[in-house]
Amino acid sequence: MSSDVRRLDPAEVAGHGADRAEVDLSTDLAGLALPDPILTASGCFASGREMDRFYDVDRIAAVVVKSITREPRRGLPTPRMAETPSGMLNAIGLQNPGVDAWVAHDLPWLAERGVRVVASIAGKSVADYRAVAEALRAADPEAATIRAFEVNLSCPNVEDRGLVFACDPSVAAEVIRGVRSVAHVPMLAKLTSDVTDIVAVARAVVEAGADGLTLINTVLGMVIDPETGRPALSNTYGGLSGPAIRPIAVRNVHQVHTAMPEVPILGCGGVREATDVIQFLRAGASAVSVGTSTFVDPFIGPTLVEELRTWCAQRGIATVRELIGTCTPWEA
Amino acid sequence: MSSDVRRLDPAEVAGHGADRAEVDLSTDLAGLALPDPILTASGCFASGREMDRFYDVDRIAAVVVKSITREPRRGLPTPRMAETPSGMLNAIGLQNPGVDAWVAHDLPWLAERGVRVVASIAGKSVADYRAVAEALRAADPEAATIRAFEVNLSCPNVEDRGLVFACDPSVAAEVIRGVRSVAHVPMLAKLTSDVTDIVAVARAVVEAGADGLTLINTVLGMVIDPETGRPALSNTYGGLSGPAIRPIAVRNVHQVHTAMPEVPILGCGGVREATDVIQFLRAGASAVSVGTSTFVDPFIGPTLVEELRTWCAQRGIATVRELIGTCTPWEA
Amino acid sequence: MSSPRHRLAPARGRTGADTPVKAACEVLGRRRQGPYWVLSFAAREIAERARPGQFVEIAVDAPHSLLRRPFSIAGVSRQGVAAGTVDVVFDAHGPGTAWLSTVATHDVLDIVGPLGTPFPLPQRKVNCLLIGGGYGSAPLFYLGEKLVAQGLRVDMIVGAATEDRILGTIEAKRLSATVTFTTDDGSYGTRGRVTDVLADTVAATGAGVVYACGPNPMLRAVSEGCVELGVPVQVAVEELMGCGIGACFTCVMPLRGRDGEVTMRRTCIEGPVFNGARIAWDETRVRLGPTVEDEPDEPPARPTDAELWGER
Amino acid sequence: MSSPRHRLAPARGRTGADTPVKAACEVLGRRRQGPYWVLSFAAREIAERARPGQFVEIAVDAPHSLLRRPFSIAGVSRQGVAAGTVDVVFDAHGPGTAWLSTVATHDVLDIVGPLGTPFPLPQRKVNCLLIGGGYGSAPLFYLGEKLVAQGLRVDMIVGAATEDRILGTIEAKRLSATVTFTTDDGSYGTRGRVTDVLADTVAATGAGVVYACGPNPMLRAVSEGCVELGVPVQVAVEELMGCGIGACFTCVMPLRGRDGEVTMRRTCIEGPVFNGARIAWDETRVRLGPTVEDEPDEPPARPTDAELWGER
Numbered sequence A, B: 001m002s003s004d005v006r007r008l009d010p011a012e013v014a015g016h017g018a019d020r021a022e023v024d025l026s027t028d029l030a031g032l033a034l035p036d037p038i039l040t041a042s043g044c045f046a047s048g049r050e051m052d053r054f055y056d057v058d059r060i061a062a063v064v065v066k067s068i069t070r071e072p073r074r075g076l077p078t079p080r081m082a083e084t085p086s087g088m089l090n091a092i093g094l095q096n097p098g099v100d101a102w103v104a105h106d107l108p109w110l111a112e113r114g115v116r117v118v119a120s121i122a123g124k125s126v127a128d129y130r131a132v133a134e135a136l137r138a139a140d141p142e143a144a145t146i147r148a149f150e151v152n153l154s155c156p157n158v159e160d161r162g163l164v165f166a167c168d169p170s171v172a173a174e175v176i177r178g179v180r181s182v183a184h185v186p187m188l189a190k191l192t193s194d195v196t197d198i199v200a201v202a203r204a205v206v207e208a209g210a211d212g213l214t215l216i217n218t219v220l221g222m223v224i225d226p227e228t229g230r231p232a233l234s235n236t237y238g239g240l241s242g243p244a245i246r247p248i249a250v251r252n253v254h255q256v257h258t259a260m261p262e263v264p265i266l267g268c269g270g271v272r273e274a275t276d277v278i279q280f281l282r283a284g285a286s287a288v289s290v291g292t293s294t295f296v297d298p299f300i301g302p303t304l305v306e307e308l309r310t311w312c313a314q315r316g317i318a319t320v321r322e323l324i325g326t327c328t329p330w331e332a
Numbered sequence C, D: 001m002s003s004p005r006h007r008l009a010p011a012r013g014r015t016g017a018d019t020p021v022k023a024a025c026e027v028l029g030r031r032r033q034g035p036y037w038v039l040s041f042a043a044r045e046i047a048e049r050a051r052p053g054q055f056v057e058i059a060v061d062a063p064h065s066l067l068r069r070p071f072s073i074a075g076v077s078r079q080g081v082a083a084g085t086v087d088v089v090f091d092a093h094g095p096g097t098a099w100l101s102t103v104a105t106h107d108v109l110d111i112v113g114p115l116g117t118p119f120p121l122p123q124r125k126v127n128c129l130l131i132g133g134g135y136g137s138a139p140l141f142y143l144g145e146k147l148v149a150q151g152l153r154v155d156m157i158v159g160a161a162t163e164d165r166i167l168g169t170i171e172a173k174r175l176s177a178t179v180t181f182t183t184d185d186g187s188y189g190t191r192g193r194v195t196d197v198l199a200d201t202v203a204a205t206g207a208g209v210v211y212a213c214g215p216n217p218m219l220r221a222v223s224e225g226c227v228e229l230g231v232p233v234q235v236a237v238e239e240l241m242g243c244g245i246g247a248c249f250t251c252v253m254p255l256r257g258r259d260g261e262v263t264m265r266r267t268c269i270e271g272p273v274f275n276g277a278r279i280a281w282d283e284t285r286v287r288l289g290p291t292v293e294d295e296p297d298e299p300p301a302r303p304t305d306a307e308l309w310g311e312r
């Protein structure tokens, strides 16, 4: 079987252990109650509709939609991606229809399908971020569908390369304060690992009003075509994702959770198997979001939920919540 | 054949193209003349003697030896490593015999075998670094064997976790000034990618007297045993290396070379094939050092040299030097 | 073939005729066809739903590889002993395709499909010119069969760099009223590119629509040639794909709408078959390969896009 | 076996009898032995140089795996039709060993070896007790043959968790004067751990030296038991190995020198065979498994380490 064909199939594992049904997978992420800890990662599940061709996407605990900007974004020219060892590099440039079109076309569909949505917000200025948040609140004032915001502070692909909000604690905090002032739902700040001190950035955004953190976005990388000397991506640099970065993501979650154990974390980076979810939970995440693995297996979300249930049942773990933050360092 | 068994074998490729012998692989690294651009990476070739069981290690352009500290270091308890997707995590804790024992036992052997040595220096304080440099100069004042220093500013495994020199431009510069004041050979500063602004650190150490840069050291990561909840490494965190980090390393080299095209760079991170070497050269490195791949293939150094020769011959490239810094971004 | 097919889990996904599935597919055979490989696998759901122009995404086990690889569907069998079989034709050039060229009969592949938009079939009687380059001819044979079954005249231009890279000489001749072969080096058929013979062939065959599949530079040249000739043209393009299912936005092509505005459309879900005249080739990285040299004299009246399949 | 062995490139490395090589090795066979796999491959240079206690590092093609996997050499053939054959015995539990359990005859594996220190052979006549746990018994059979060939008496204790995990019942009986089997659950032989029968067996066999291979907790218990009994003990330990060739320093064990100072020694190059009495077990993460319950009465006079092989 192929490298990314998974051995465990929900249909198969469903037979194991009498207590599978009794395992409580529900979790809470910054006040957002979730039936299980497996979310999608922004930009890796499109609008939700594409994936609904495969299965009912309201089965997903929550869909983190592709980052939404104030204005429509055409994105970057191709090539936009390259494969790397156990990972991929991408530079999409936040292609999206803009908040008005999203509210007009995507939100109604998600609402109709009863999908729990985490709306990812991106922008070029504090005003941009706030404008998107305002438009989203106006479109769903009761938070019937949009249950949380994720503020994407860390996209390395915006046109203005100098400006990566998440690299400067005070700038990041400013964005969070801007969104906070209009947000009507819990707000996660999504950070990048490409900083000297992730804890400092985390602390700044939490103090500015973030209810939780998403850790981590892609890691800045580059591939060069050896023959032509051209960067593999039209944007020169891109974001590295997939299993290759998983150890970096787990480390970030553990560092931040150790420093601020009370702050809810959505872990993200290279999740592919149930044991990866366990790593993130033990490191201190309350839930995980799955990105690149969706490209390899459209069914990854529901599959992970079943695997997780089996994993817990086999070990007599009654609720996944009891795993959160249970990484015990070796005695010195 | 296995995942890391390489298809190209020097014995096979030796037949190709009449001009193989005419390809000039020599390069210059911060004043150090090298017959080819393939060096070893510190900590991945032990003292040189271990590898000499396989072939004459004086065939290597230059051996970057395991980092040397003032005092002997016992290193960290096991487990010291974990495998990760296309990479590995390690926390050795700079186990080494200390500079006196190194000078007494390792240097004479290297000198006798005529190995070109780059001595990697590590320490806990500026005084430590300088003391090691002084002892090395005293042991080889004519630079007969020790042709360069590599100042390891970026090891994340030292006991004092707060103190990673390479994370702070001014602290890093201070170390470089300290070593500079006693160095009698070209000096490379080895940096970590785990910073917000690699160019700022690079600029600081170059201004402080570094003749060149080694980019990059391992990336801080973590693996948790899902069953036990223990970190896979006794040290909790460790350094990620291998092909998984190659895109990160290439990006760092390109960023620094773009900002300071005149500064010589030794590229390092995930080199496994000739085309990886080409990526680093095109990004701006004058040579590369090979770490983790040595663990998989003890012959990687000589193999890469032959592959590189073939690669150039097939494309009519007369000298590898003409590839350095030849990455051409896409027109916008 | 004694097959353990019954042991394979059923494909996962919905049952709708227009939805893709994820299936564990037994390899039924792998054989050489000139410089290419033909791979046949058992995939009942995919075979039943597939239409020409669509593709499948195959998970590969090449070292350190992560992503699936997209391949056009080159044919399916829905009836008889081979029912539920899908064929793809591929060129082994990189690690993923090299690995695929080593799979053995009875190996099981993880495949998602059918994906993407099919070639639209003409809603009225019209002569069809099919232009294939390299392995791009494979899906055109599949399309050609449908067109012929619909009672339409099919002609082909089949191009390649050299004779040995021409795919399916016999299939092409069997299927089409006329076939024009071109090779860059003249080792077979006309020396030159497919576009060198485009105008003449359109004129000679009275083609009212062109379908093309092959390298993007060829598709650009064919599209631009057809625009000049005033012939509707449908092309199946290739772009790097992260997912093939519309989730990642890596695979975009710039498409010009009727309002002249260019938007980035995902090749994997809004393509790979696009109206070639709508692609904003200038805004792509696709450099013009061959150019059309001869101007056609007096093109015959032909149905428009709107007449053929409604606007696309 | 019609073998394409001549097509394989010669092993790379030096020709010295004590140096490892890197070789492309044809798989000659793979078979089940109880819960374990026995893998035989053609590796002339490794077979010629190998000594019991040494290991090989095999490159595996498991998904996303990078590092080689270490396996003790379980036997070699230097003569006859099988000349140049090396055997390893392994337990398929993780991705690398699972992959290895799927290789086919004639597949080619990339193998580095022989690596590490061999078991030192006694320089004087002494009875040898070999203690194996799980797949750890495999290299002991190889050692036992050498000892018997040297005219020494060999006795064995073979332990496992359950009967079906005992390796090589027949080999053990063939080789040794006596064999004591132990299983944790009593499903075969004595119920308990190998150390439960250590003192009695040493007494009964007059063993003057103990060789052990198996899980580290067992080796710790055996080592501590032997220290109490005053019997020299050589153990082949396991530690996570990044390289197996001495380059990475991941595989260290704390060893106590004669001066009492503990230094970290690389298992792959200064081991895997160590004097069990010298390992500073307290400073390892190896938790004591079984404990020795019975105190021996009046141990017979036995040769010391120095007498056996010079200090180690």
Ligand SMILES: Cc1cc2nc3c(=O)[nH]c(=O)nc-3n(C[C@H](O)[C@H](O)[C@H](O)COP(=O)(O)OP(=O)(O)OC[C@H]3O[C@@H](n4cnc5c(N)ncnc54)[C@H](O)[C@@H]3O)c2cc1C
Pocket: A083, C055, C067, C068, C069, C070, C071, C072, C073, C088, C089, C090, C091, C092, C093, C094, C095, C096, C097, C098, C135, C138, C237, C238, C239, C240, C241, C272
């Ligand atoms: C819709 C579509 C249909 C295709 N149909 C066929 C077909 O029928 N027969 C065939 O031989 N090939 C086809 N291709 C191209 C085929 O997908 C690539 O040849 C293959 O992915 C290369 O993988 P590799 O590992 O061998 O090469 P590598 O070059 O090492 O691949 C590296 C990465 O680049 C991507 N890539 C490389 N070349 C291409 C390409 N030409 N187009 C898209 N992605 C590419 C790979 O998918 C992978 O992600 C098609 C591509 C698309 C988009």
Ligand SMILES: Cc1cc2nc3c(=O)[nH]c(=O)nc-3n(C[C@H](O)[C@H](O)[C@H](O)COP(=O)(O)OP(=O)(O)OC[C@H]3O[C@@H](n4cnc5c(N)ncnc54)[C@H](O)[C@@H]3O)c2cc1C
Pocket: B083, D055, D067, D068, D069, D070, D071, D072, D073, D088, D089, D090, D091, D092, D093, D094, D095, D096, D097, D098, D135, D138, D237, D238, D239, D240, D241, D272
């Ligand atoms: C000197 C030596 C001799 C050995 N001899 C044998 C033998 O004869 N038969 C046998 O079945 N096994 C033997 N082992 C253990 C064998 O190397 C591991 O079972 C194997 O590496 C596991 O790989 P995996 O991918 O299946 O498992 P995983 O657990 O997924 O491996 C992950 C990583 O951990 C390492 N690892 C896992 N278990 C061990 C272990 N017990 N010891 C060392 N590294 C480990 C792997 O090498 C790999 O790098 C020996 C180990 C050493 C050090």
Ligand SMILES: Cc1cc2nc3c(=O)[nH]c(=O)nc-3n(C[C@H](O)[C@H](O)[C@H](O)COP(=O)(O)O)c2cc1C
Pocket: A041, A042, A043, A044, A066, A067, A090, A092, A094, A120, A152, A155, A190, A216, A217, A218, A239, A240, A241, A242, A243, A245, A268, A269, A270, A271, A289, A290, A291, A292, A293, C242, C248, C249
């Ligand atoms: C193709 C692609 C597009 C992405 N787009 C976004 C985005 O729009 N907003 C965002 O916050 N993160 C985006 N990301 C980052 C992912 O949400 C995620 O943080 C990252 O990929 C790491 O997770 P993974 O390894 O599971 O993919 C994108 C990632 C990929 C691969």
Ligand SMILES: Cc1cc2nc3c(=O)[nH]c(=O)nc-3n(C[C@H](O)[C@H](O)[C@H](O)COP(=O)(O)O)c2cc1C
Pocket: B041, B042, B043, B044, B066, B067, B090, B092, B094, B120, B152, B155, B190, B216, B217, B218, B239, B240, B241, B242, B243, B245, B268, B269, B270, B271, B289, B290, B291, B292, B293, D242, D248, D249, D250
């Ligand atoms: C086991 C191990 C030990 C290392 N020890 C050192 C060291 O002592 N000093 C140092 O500067 N870098 C050390 N490194 C980092 C490497 O020199 C190199 O920078 C890094 O591994 C990235 O290169 P690679 O991907 O080719 O391994 C070590 C790396 C590994 C894997």
Ligand code: FES
Pocket: C240, C241, C242, C243, C244, C245, C246, C247, C248, C249, C250, C251, C252, C266, C267, C268, C269
């Ligand atoms: S390939 Fe992912 S959206 Fe098209």
Ligand code: FES
Pocket: D240, D241, D242, D243, D244, D245, D246, D247, D248, D249, D250, D251, D252, D266, D267, D268, D269
């Ligand atoms: S395994 Fe690398 S030094 Fe022992």
